[in-house]
Amino acid sequence: MFENLSDKLQGILGKLSNRGKLSEAEVDAALREVRLALLEADVNFKVVKDFISRVRERAIGAEVMKSLTPAQQVIKIVYEELIATLGEPSRLNLSGPSPHVIMLVGLQGSGKTTTAAKLALTLRKAGQRPLLVAADPYRPAAIVQLEVLGKQLDIPVHSEGTEVPPPKICSNALKRAREAAYSVVVLDTAGRLHINDEMMRELEQVKAQTHPQEVLLVVDAMTGQDAVRVADEFHKRVGLTGLILTKVDGDARGGAAISVRAVTGVPIKFLGVGEKTDALEVFYPDRMASRILGMGDVLTAIEKAQEVMDQEQALKMGQKLVKGEFDLEDFREQLRQIKKMGPISQLLDMIPGMSQLTKDMAPDVTDKQMKMIEAIINSMTPEERRNPRIINASRKRRIARGSGTTVTDVNDLLTQFRQMQHMMKQLGGGGRHGRGGLKGLMSMLGRLGG
């Protein structure tokens, strides 16, 4: 019904080809469709209501960008607001002394046990020593299930059979982790109903005994309207720190993600995208937003809108560049732009007189290199990105660990970036190096992370 939300909006608003500001009537007509689309995607009724009124406020009277139809303008606002609601991707918090405790909670059948194994694998890949804990003595063979997965991955599983209460199992596991120098403990708790007081109290006890850094709610992407009540109750009882959305590899629109975010405000940390233990992905709010809205054609409309934004941004960046204020934040932004719309040459096109120079340049930056560079910059704090000078040896180690790279990789990036900054300045100043400088810059980008 809503595969073609943007077509629909185009139909409703298309006739109104007037430019200028969005009128109340236009916005309301469009938002009626958006509301239905969100409900169909299983976003909770009340959450939709709030969301629509937020969008309405922003949209009425909003300027329609030159390159857009009113329909596209509305979608753009909806899309941006959805992304904002979904929030930034967030990493696991492994601060403080180890062993760190990660506690998984959720309804029956949401996917906790599989997710526990996936998390342990991810953690080990990041250089941690994980210990899995079988804290579900209720569901028949739940313990064996985790043990089998642990054996497959060669990750140890702490279990004490079905007669020891879970809070005790978990505190014993923590003791064992301390003694045997495990760095992360992943607690696989039993699935339970949010309204089952006795079982919820058990979770509170587990939490009190183990002081987890992370309490992650595992939510099935196919969940309907009830997601808000479930999330709310779990959040109240055990104080969630994050969400993991599972079974995202199906065709569920995943509106529950919006609902749960709206209720708890905690970040979505991972997506489960398959039954195999390596099927765990980081979460991208933009992808999830277009999925909830009904995918493809919506994206096309937005991308068109985005292009305009990009040009405006690029212009701004061009000015920064000329002034030599280009920092790692800008650099990362630039990388993202490159991914979206091709080579950095487009940015350079914005600088007067540069288009001729950039014509014969094809930077040889592969996707993989790009990802690595971005991962390194992502692992930096905003402060470090703005002022790379403060990145000392211990910061480098942290960045390397966070991005799954080596200190040498981080060093390479910083050196190259410094040279690049220097060169940019010269370019901006009508630099003597001219063409050679630019070429150097391009090949430098190619070498980064290579």
Place this chain on the structure above:
Amino acid sequence: MSVFRRSKIRDSLTKTRHSFFGQIAGLLRGGEITEETWEELEALLVQADVGVNTTIALVDRLRTEVAKGRVRGAQALQDLLKQELLNLLGTPPPMIIDEPRLLTVVFIVGVNGSGKTTTIAKLAKYYKDRGRKVMLAAADTFRAAAIDQLKIWGERVGVPVIAHQPGADPGAVVYDSIRASQSRKADLLIVDTAGRLHTKYNLMEELRKVWGVANKRVHQAPHETFLVLDATTGQNALSQARYFKEAVHVTGVIVAKLDGTAKGGVVFAIAQELGLPVRFIGTGETLDDLAEFDAKAFVEGLFE
């Protein structure tokens, strides 16, 4: 179940189970039908996962009736709504599983974690209590410890479970369990299948093949194929039902986990659009938490 299993759950759950119904009742008791009545009605239906399309269609029909003057006042509207909801569920014929037969083969299918294995245990007990000779087939050879899980349930219920090794061909499990059922004179064989997302082509093809094994061995088998839906699932359940029905001959739906606060309202659309009747509901994690689905009682319950 372990020693520290819940006991008080039951009461706390019955309270919430009918809250949705209670709300509508409150809404309609008011007497006069105003624009607000319609809006609230829509809100309640949507929040019960009935779905936008079904809700709009339902409300539109009611509106027409009211406009035509055929319905006056909240009481009459309530009766009509009841009837409309009932109509959506239809009047399915008696279950095939209940017909006398030498050997009845039942397949249980559904997405990951919907409640298949637990439901099988409950069904085994239900039919054993009614004098049937039940056997179970552990044809989920994929998920870790799925076989152990079914074996434990089989022991608790006191019915034999036919199983192979993890990773074995599920078709071979079905084949063997049919032979075992025949030689041991069991008259009801319930097959546990691996959970799978309905959009995975290969896995659905595999299901079709395993289903076909039973089809070849026993006349008209599998006689009954139940799709187990999680009551917490939203509109995606409709897609699940569509795909599973396309892959194998699904004959009915079982809604598990109705002991939570989710209402499972999506079954109205499933019944109406796909003609799939709801046959049982699951209301907990113990063997006795299974009830036959009674459409009248269910809809009647909406207004209690």
